[in-house]
Amino acid sequence: MKMKHFFASSATALLLAATPLLAAGTHPETGEALSDNQTFTYRMMDQFPTIDPALNEEAEGHKVIRDIFEGLIIQDDQGNLIPGVATEWSSPDGNKTWVFKLRPEAKWSNGEPVTAQDFVYAWRRAADPDTASPYSWYVELSQIENAGAIVAGDADPETLGVKALDDHTLEVTLETPLPYFPAMTTYATFAPVPQKVVEEFGSEWTKPENIVSNGAYKLTELVPNEYNTRVKSDTYWNADETIIETVTGIVINDDNTALTRYKAGEMDYDEPLPAGQYPALLAEMPDQAHSVPRLCSYYYAINFRDSANPALSDVRVRKALSYAVDRDIIVDQVLKGGQTAAYNFAHEKTAGFEMPTIDYGTWTQADRDAKAKELMTEAGYGEGGEPLELKLIYNTSEAHKAIATVLAQMWKQKLGVNVTMENMEWQTYLEVRKEGNFDVARSAWCGDYNEASTFLDLVTTTHGSNDGKYSNARVDELMAASKTSMDPQAAYTEVEQILADEMAIIPIYHYSNAFLLSADIKGWPYDNVEQNWYSKDLYRVAE
Amino acid sequence: MLNYTLRRIAIAIPTLLILVAITFLLMEAAPGSPFATERGVPAAVLANLEAKYGLDRPLIQRMGIYIWNIVAHGDFGESYRLKDRTVNDLIAQGFPVTLVYGGIAFVVAVVVGVSLGVTAAVRQNTRLDYAAVGITIGAQVLPNFVMGPILILVFTLWLGWLPGGGWQGGQWQYIIMPVIALSTSYMASIARITRASMLETLNSNFIRTARAKGLPMRRVVMYHALKPALMPVLSYLGPAFVGMITGSVVVDLIFSTGGIGLFFVNAALARDYGLMLGLTVLLGALTVVFNLVVDLLYAWIDPRIRY
Numbered sequence A: 001m002k003m004k005h006f007f008a009s010s011a012t013a014l015l016l017a018a019t020p021l022l023a024a025g026t027h028p029e030t031g032e033a034l035s036d037n038q039t040f041t042y043r044m045m046d047q048f049p050t051i052d053p054a055l056n057e058e059a060e061g062h063k064v065i066r067d068i069f070e071g072l073i074i075q076d077d078q079g080n081l082i083p084g085v086a087t088e089w090s091s092p093d094g095n096k097t098w099v100f101k102l103r104p105e106a107k108w109s110n111g112e113p114v115t116a117q118d119f120v121y122a123w124r125r126a127a128d129p130d131t132a133s134p135y136s137w138y139v140e141l142s143q144i145e146n147a148g149a150i151v152a153g154d155a156d157p158e159t160l161g162v163k164a165l166d167d168h169t170l171e172v173t174l175e176t177p178l179p180y181f182p183a184m185t186t187y188a189t190f191a192p193v194p195q196k197v198v199e200e201f202g203s204e205w206t207k208p209e210n211i212v213s214n215g216a217y218k219l220t221e222l223v224p225n226e227y228n229t230r231v232k233s234d235t236y237w238n239a240d241e242t243i244i245e246t247v248t249g250i251v252i253n254d255d256n257t258a259l260t261r262y263k264a265g266e267m268d269y270d271e272p273l274p275a276g277q278y279p280a281l282l283a284e285m286p287d288q289a290h291s292v293p294r295l296c297s298y299y300y301a302i303n304f305r306d307s308a309n310p311a312l313s314d315v316r317v318r319k320a321l322s323y324a325v326d327r328d329i330i331v332d333q334v335l336k337g338g339q340t341a342a343y344n345f346a347h348e349k350t351a352g353f354e355m356p357t358i359d360y361g362t363w364t365q366a367d368r369d370a371k372a373k374e375l376m377t378e379a380g381y382g383e384g385g386e387p388l389e390l391k392l393i394y395n396t397s398e399a400h401k402a403i404a405t406v407l408a409q410m411w412k413q414k415l416g417v418n419v420t421m422e423n424m425e426w427q428t429y430l431e432v433r434k435e436g437n438f439d440v441a442r443s444a445w446c447g448d449y450n451e452a453s454t455f456l457d458l459v460t461t462t463h464g465s466n467d468g469k470y471s472n473a474r475v476d477e478l479m480a481a482s483k484t485s486m487d488p489q490a491a492y493t494e495v496e497q498i499l500a501d502e503m504a505i506i507p508i509y510h511y512s513n514a515f516l517l518s519a520d521i522k523g524w525p526y527d528n529v530e531q532n533w534y535s536k537d538l539y540r541v542a543e
Numbered sequence B: 001m002l003n004y005t006l007r008r009i010a011i012a013i014p015t016l017l018i019l020v021a022i023t024f025l026l027m028e029a030a031p032g033s034p035f036a037t038e039r040g041v042p043a044a045v046l047a048n049l050e051a052k053y054g055l056d057r058p059l060i061q062r063m064g065i066y067i068w069n070i071v072a073h074g075d076f077g078e079s080y081r082l083k084d085r086t087v088n089d090l091i092a093q094g095f096p097v098t099l100v101y102g103g104i105a106f107v108v109a110v111v112v113g114v115s116l117g118v119t120a121a122v123r124q125n126t127r128l129d130y131a132a133v134g135i136t137i138g139a140q141v142l143p144n145f146v147m148g149p150i151l152i153l154v155f156t157l158w159l160g161w162l163p164g165g166g167w168q169g170g171q172w173q174y175i176i177m178p179v180i181a182l183s184t185s186y187m188a189s190i191a192r193i194t195r196a197s198m199l200e201t202l203n204s205n206f207i208r209t210a211r212a213k214g215l216p217m218r219r220v221v222m223y224h225a226l227k228p229a230l231m232p233v234l235s236y237l238g239p240a241f242v243g244m245i246t247g248s249v250v251v252d253l254i255f256s257t258g259g260i261g262l263f264f265v266n267a268a269l270a271r272d273y274g275l276m277l278g279l280t281v282l283l284g285a286l287t288v289v290f291n292l293v294v295d296l297l298y299a300w301i302d303p304r305i306r307y
Helices: A002-018 A059-068 A116-127 A136-141 A147-151 A195-204 A255-263 A278-284 A315-323 A327-335 A365-378 A398-415 A426-435 A453-459 A473-482 A489-502 B002-029 B043-052 B059-073 B087-122 B127-141 B144-158 B172-202 B205-212 B217-229 B231-245 B249-255 B260-269 B273-301
Strands: A039-044 A073-075 A081-083 A086-090 A097-102 A162-166 A169-173 A217-223 A227-232 A246-251 A289-302 A388-395 A417-424 A440-446 A505-517
Touching (some): A039 A059, A059 A217, A059 A227, A059 A246, A116 A169, A116 A195, A136 A147, A147 B043, A255 B144, A315 A398, A315 A505, A327 A398, A327 A505, A388 A426, A398 A417, A417 A426, A440 A453, A453 A473, B087 B127, B087 B172, B087 B231, B127 B172, B144 B172, B144 B249, B217 B231, B249 B260, B260 B273
Parallel strands (some): A388 A417, A388 A440
Antiparallel strands (some): A073 A081, A097 A169, A162 A169, A227 A246, A289 A505
16 A cells, blocks of 8 residues: 555656646755645644643644644654754763754744743743643653652742753753653653743733744634634744645544545545545545554453453453454454554554564464354353353444444354443543443553553553553563663563463554545655654645 | 513523533533543642642532622633633634524524415415425425535535635625525424414414405415414524524534534533533523513514513
8 A cells, every 4th residue: 555655656756747847936855846826724623722832632733733833853754853943962871861952043933042941941831730731741751850740749840850051952851761752852742832922921822813933834813613724934944945835724523524525625634534435535536545554553451450340350261352353354344444453552663663473463363263262161151151241331433333343243253242332422431441440441542652662651550541450560660671771672572472461452453544635735744653744844736 | 571571680690590500510420521531641630730720629619719700700711621712712702603604594594484384374285385395394304414414515515616614704605504504494393383373373263354354365464464373483483593593513513613512512522611611601691581582572472462
């Protein structure tokens, strides 16, 4: 699929290069003729709650923040770290202290220079309990000195381990060495914010009429639940190479309506697509339909609490349940969006992560089914044994429902397990899952940053989202050690093996992102598994 | 009449207070928290959030502060989810949108509905009647969540006449499809009620008298039958009007209009207590007001009614 796409886009590029230049300009690197219409319109699934970098906690808001604020480090089209406001960064003492050199030409949209103090202020603000950021835990997760104490209200925000050595040098001190700290700074929480403006307007500082930002674009309009517009910022240090002039996000909740409006030419990018429609759309619009890996894993959490079905404490039952799931049916027949069957937890495309060979992943489904039945009988359940009743919970969504139904069917047919499916709306589901009122629960995890620990930390005993309460001392130890290790891959492999041996969770599939993109929009970061696109890298070629 | 009006307004105040109290209790009872996320929020972070929004205070105190802020400052507080906006802000942005398309849809539904109903009744058992009844039944059984996407398919994708959604400050081309989607089923109900009521009126003695005097049919219908025939319609119009201007989640969802219907549902789903309360109070107040208006209109239309 990916190969096909590369072929298609390079063929288009060749064709375009051969046509005479019609538009006003050409792309500085590729030489493609550019369209006069340098706008980019994309669909938002929902209104984002905020574009205040400190308060943001979700993807839709992050898209806007990436455009209008620039952090120390940004990503290229492969997801590699490239200079943002910082031109270089290094750690003199083995990843415990990090020093960032800031580019002097970086400016706010009001013309003032972006300085190291702006970052110091922004980071303290994100950790400050008075800001009450729902994402303040991310500052803590990044191991910056005193972040945890500040978030808990036990230390003054001024004591955060970040200081401006001069206007253009930022020094960060961590509590424990963290080799991937620079990668973590790409998230919105670590973007600079303009102190004067925040203090002047309070919670209204992000309104279009008040906001001052330092990114390639500035926000000009924002109507909740309708649309937002951002236009190219002249004060951005790299404005000369920014091609798209206007970016518009329009809110369309319904997938089918969005698809119709995409076909009517009202937007350039539509994601997500209605469930199961990707193959048909690929056939209909091969130059516009794409599916790329996305850094999320879908799994079923198994409840290890005493309150759950006692059968689940038997590893044979857990294995039988996992083996009996025919993942290929789920990805090929139900979802049909380019997802891949998963037998491990961390997404296969996670940077620097080598997929361990998970034994049962190499078997045929017939083998897995046979083994599942055998294990189930051994455990005393299923045919001729005790009947097994499980409570499965999932949150409202067509896809979740379809997968839950397929799972229940497979377990019933192959293992004789009776599954009670309970559908709940999101907030209720979160609470029920947190309280552990389930046997198996639909779950998913998306990487906070592109490194395997963002997945594998979840199965450690104290992790906030370990809702199955799986606990294994060896896993905890390995994951703790991996933080300071220069080569954590061995630890990750062992953790994945333990997860498979104990069947701590039931991995189902690794996500893909299926979307439609206008054929004349170029520069899309297909290979960035976090799908972090920056409008400044896009451009529209002449027809 | 004035006395009655004042009395009704006086009753409205405790009604709204009870509404606020019930909403508070229901929110308290509903599972889930406005701050819950898939990731799980650490206790310290949750405590900071609860302190910021005053959720660490007892329920009675929160209720008191809430009501005081509305009464004293007209301040509906903050949205828990849409963090860059106050509830006042969101209402100021969303309510005019809903009011415009709801108001227009109401006028369209009444004008078309009453005309269809009257025509069908006057020409009872003719082809015109069957056609009108057919249209209204069709319109009533076609829910707007089906009609909306069909309208977009036809007018946006196939014909390319209208934009598929958005509001853009209320330009006419953005209003048409929301109005059609919202007004159709109301129009159908109004037409059916009008037809039934008109038939009954046309068979009553005073109409027979008017016809016997030799008045032309048009005059009989317009000046004698229409007003009494509209009584049942009117009792339907009160709630219908409130229903239309208080927002339609389906219209907002399908046409991305930015009206308050979608805000309301999203607020409930996300446990956005601030926004949910604000909209409940607003919609409650509107309901009270328009019920009063309908009651007063009754007296105007039917002089036998005295307050």
